[in-house]
Every structure is written in structure tokens, then in C-alpha cells.
Amino acid sequence: MPGAYEQAGVKVEAGYELIERIKSHTARTARPGAGQIGGFGGLFDLSSLGYHQPVLVSGTDGVGTKLMVAKAAGRHDTIGIDCVAMCVNDIIAQGAEPLFFLDYIACGRNDPALLEEVVKGVADGCVQAGAALVGGETAEMPDMYQTDEYDLAGFTVGVVEKERIIDGSAIRPGDLLVGLPSSGVHSNGFSLIRKALFDQGGLSLDVRPDGLGGLTLSQELLKPTRIYVSALKPLFDRGLLHGVAHITGGGFVEKVPRIMPQGTAAEFNIDSWKVPPIFDLIERCGQVDHMEMYNIFNMGVGMVLVVDPARLDAVKSVLDQEHEAFHLVGRVVEGRGERVILTRGD
CATH class of the missing domain: 3.30.1330.10 (PurM-like, N-terminal domain)
Incomplete structure (x- = not known):
């Protein structure tokens, strides 16, 4: 019994x-x-x-x-x-x-x-x-x-x-923003993702949407969140970074201001990297405003590094040695009220 x-x-x-x-x-x-x-x-x-x-x-x-x-x-x-x-x-x-x-x-x-x-x-x-x-x-x-x-x-x-300790206090106007790619949507925004893809889009987990390289929707969504320790540790050891922002819930608009000193803003050129197709699918199925997507998701950039222009070549060299892809995604400018500025084109 x-x-x-x-x-x-x-x-x-x-x-x-x-x-x-x-x-x-x-x-x-x-x-x-x-x-x-x-x-x-x-x-x-x-x-x-x-x-x-x-x-x-x-x-x-x-x-x-x-x-x-x-x-x-x-x-x-x-x-x-x-x-x-x-x-x-x-x-x-x-x-x-x-x-x-x-x-x-x-x-x-x-x-x-x-x-x-x-x-x-x-x-x-x-x-x-x-x-x-x-x-x-x-x-x-x-x-x-x-x-x-x-x-x-x-x-x-x-x-x-x-x-x-990297707390953003060294960030100055003129610093450059380097983005490290995400593996996909990572682990935030899934209440919206599920509503957009399944409820509004009528998709199933076993469907293979165009642009996902033949993966099913479940395979794409369940890609594990990238862990950036091995990519960042060599940069820390050499003192090459002024700031680091982990792009999760709240996207660029909420996460990046955490590291920006008063009087500065992070200006991103959102055309400087290719947004993975899964985000386009979420945006389309959920009828989400394109710019709002940057206030929710990582949009293909999981980490943002703030780098002194004089140290950019050294940062690139370390990332290349670690076989880490990266994009130059923006710069730090003088703040005019907004802490994050999203621009398009050159």
C-alpha cells in the first residue's frame, strides 16, 4: 500500500x-x-x-x-x-x-x-x-x-x-557598438511568439516555413540561447570593452540604456546586420510594428559591446581568434533625451 x-x-x-x-x-x-x-x-x-x-x-x-x-x-x-x-x-x-x-x-x-x-x-x-x-x-x-x-x-x-567591473562608466561619445549574433529568438518574448505564430498565424510546430533553412518551426524556436562566456572572457582579460549589454526582454530600447552614462545615447543602424527570418515571420503573423520588434526581441544581436575606436582592431582580432562573428552596428553619440536611437541606412 x-x-x-x-x-x-x-x-x-x-x-x-x-x-x-x-x-x-x-x-x-x-x-x-x-x-x-x-x-x-x-x-x-x-x-x-x-x-x-x-x-x-x-x-x-x-x-x-x-x-x-x-x-x-x-x-x-x-x-x-x-x-x-x-x-x-x-x-x-x-x-x-x-x-x-x-x-x-x-x-x-x-x-x-x-x-x-x-x-x-x-x-x-x-x-x-x-x-x-x-x-x-x-x-x-x-x-x-x-x-x-x-x-x-x-x-x-x-x-x-x-x-x-564593467559598468558603462567609461563609455564616451564616439565609442563604437559591436553586435554579437544571437542563435535566434533566445528565451524571451514567447507569449507574443506563441500568439503570433500559432493563434494569429495558424502555424504548427512541424511546419517548415520558408527562410528557416529547412528547419521545422519547433527546431527553430527551440534553438538554445547562446552562451557568450568564451567570446567575451578574452576581451575582459585584455580590458578592451567600455560596456556590454545583454539583449533580452525589452530588446534594445530597455537593455542598452542600463549601461549608458547620462548625456550619451546609443545610435544603432538597424540595416547594418541581417535580421534572421524567424523575426520577420513573427512580425508578419503577429502584425507587429517593425520598430516595436526592437523593443521586444534581440533581432539577431544577442550582445552589444561598446568599444573605444582605438581598440576596435584589437577587439576584432580577439573575436576572429575565437571564431566569433560580429557586426559594427552603431555608435555612441551625445544624448538628446533618447537613450537609444534606431536609424536606417548609411
């Missing part, structure tokens, strides 16, 4: 099974400073890294309703990468080296095989970011979630030398 907890809808044995399943995935994320997983708290020995004036930088985020697309597509092995990316991309925008990550999964029923796929994705993202997966929590809440539903969130901590 099932125990009282199981009769209430929580299978304790499934939780034990999940822990065994994910041990190999967490082991892949080991890095200097990280303690063994399994205690009540995740341990990290900061003294082992040799920082002189370490400043900890933390970030937390989820994946939003992109989870609904993953569920509908029956694919759960990449959504964890998104969760890691949304957290670590925020802290590296301030120059921080990601150290460790913790995940939180809430579900209606603990399906060990399915949740192992989710955690595998988290571990994959941690490997890309160089962060140790030091712990996490799985909460089975049958009265809160439907049986086949789950939610995913994460938390990361990084470190940066105090004198190397």
Missing part, C-alpha cells in the same frame, strides 16, 4: 531515482573551487582562484513560456541550456567569470527520465559557461501543477576583480 506522502501525490522514490540519474551530468561541470554536490548547500572555495579584490556578481532567471513550446514538441534536452544562458549572460555583461549554478525545477509529477533530460541541458549549459552545477532543488507539487507540467529557474554566481 502506498505511503501517506505518495497518496498525497508525491513519489519520494522518484526523487531518489532522479538524483542517481543526474550524478553523471553534474560531474561533467566540475571546476576548480567547486565542492562535492549532495550537501545541504553548494560549496565553492573562492580563495582557490587567486582574485585580489573579488566582487561576487549574481543573477537569476527562468525560461518563461518557451517551456510550453518544449512541452508541445516533446523535447526537453536543450531547455536547460536556455536557463543557464539567461543567467550567465547577465553576469558576464559586467565582466564576471561564472563560478557556479543552481537549478530549481517545480513539477506536477516527478518523471525521472524527463527531468534527467532537463538537467542534462542544464549541465551542458554549465559546461559551456565554465560554471559548476553545485546543487539544485526538485519540488513535486501535484496540487500546483498539472501532472505533465514543470517550471524551470536558475541562479548563478560569478566573480570579477573590483577594478575590472
